[in-house]
Amino acid sequence: xxxxxxxxxxxxxxxxxxxxxxxxxxxxxxxxxxxxxxxxxxxxxxxxxxxxxxxxxxxxxxxxxxxxxxxxxxxxxxxxxxxxxxxxxxxx
Numbered sequence: 001x002x003x004x005x006x007x008x009x010x011x012x013x014x015x016x017x018x019x020x021x022x023x024x025x026x027x028x029x030x031x032x033x034x035x036x037x038x039x040x041x042x043x044x045x046x047x048x049x050x051x052x053x054x055x056x057x058x059x060x061x062x063x064x065x066x067x068x069x070x071x072x073x074x075x076x077x078x079x080x081x082x083x084x085x086x087x088x089x090x091x092x
Contacts, residue, residue: 016090033072
């Protein structure tokens with residue numbers, strides 16, 4: 001399915017150029033999100049190693065990790081769709 005963004009949102013550039021920019025932007029966002037998840041997992045490990053771990057902080061951190069993982073999965077799915085559209089429309 002090919003859905004072109006409204007022209008008013010992207011006044012310059014071709015569909016292929018805009019899609020390539022979106023793909024690159026999403027790849028960067030995915031890298032950042034992966035780093036955030038890794039940092040939160042390290043923080044969780046530190047919390048769990050404490051002599052008297054705070055169950056609320058552990059649960060909050062685990063919930064935060066799950067939220068980040070959900071966002072990461074959504075970004076990856078969006079990236080797959082954009083890459084498919086790009087290859088279908090823009091590859092020679």
